[in-house]
Structure formats: structure tokens, C-alpha cells
Amino acid sequence: MTQERRLILQEIFSSEEHFGADDLHLRFVNHRVAVSRATIYRTLEHLVQSGLVRRVYLDNQKKAFFEHVHGRKHHEHMICLSCGKVIEFSDDPLEERQEKVCRDLKFKPLRHSLRIVGVCETCQ
Secondary structure, eight states: OOHHHHHHHHHHHTOOSOBOHHHHHHHHHHTTOOOOHHHHHHHHHHHHHHTSEEEEEOSTTSSEEEEEOTTSOOOEEEEETTTOOEEEEOOHHHHHHHHHHHHHTTOOOOOOOOEEEEOOTTTO
16 A cells, blocks of 8 residues: 555545546646556556445446445436436335346346436426
8 A cells, every 4th residue: 555545545535426537636636746647547446346436437438437435325326418417316125126136037246337317407
């Protein structure tokens, strides 16, 4: 665990927001903290593999965003195509239904995500 990686981890866990790797790098640049872009990308891969951070595709699978998941309840995403707003939501009956479908079909789920793309109330 290098000092750079420790700083990256602290920065990621200081916010509940979704972020891109370049956004994270810009935060360090703005705070005049020297953390290389390459180190950020490598560290994000390690954090995704370890299960501390999740890669989320919000805009038609073109660009990956990240969010930390440690200590947070599982949730899904709604993305507004007009303003880009991301709305997180949880729905226990939906989760239970997914689990039942997997059981009924004898399928062992490892992970899942639901992404609903549309237009938010403000943009309608």
C-alpha cells in the first residue's frame, strides 16, 4: 500500500458520488496532490477486483464510472438522458424476485446490475 494508493482510497471513500478515473485525477490536480493518472487507473482495477469499488456503465456502455460499495446497500441506477442525473434506488421485492428466478432456473448469480435509462422528472 503506497502513499498514492492510500490517498486514492481516502478520496474515493470521502464521497457517495459516482466518478470517472479522470474526475478522480482532476480532484488531485485541483488539490495540488501529485498522483499519477496511471496509478489511479491501476488502483481502480485493484479496487474493482477486490470488491471495494464497482464499475458502473451509465451512458450506453461507452464510459465506465465507479462507485465505492463497501458499507453501502446494493442499489440500482436510473440515468436521465437529458441532464445526466443518476438516481439510485433499492427495491426489496425486485431483489427477491431476481433471487427466485435464479433459484427456479438453477442459476448461481455472482453479481447483477439494473440500469434504467430515460428522462427525469425535472427534464420532462
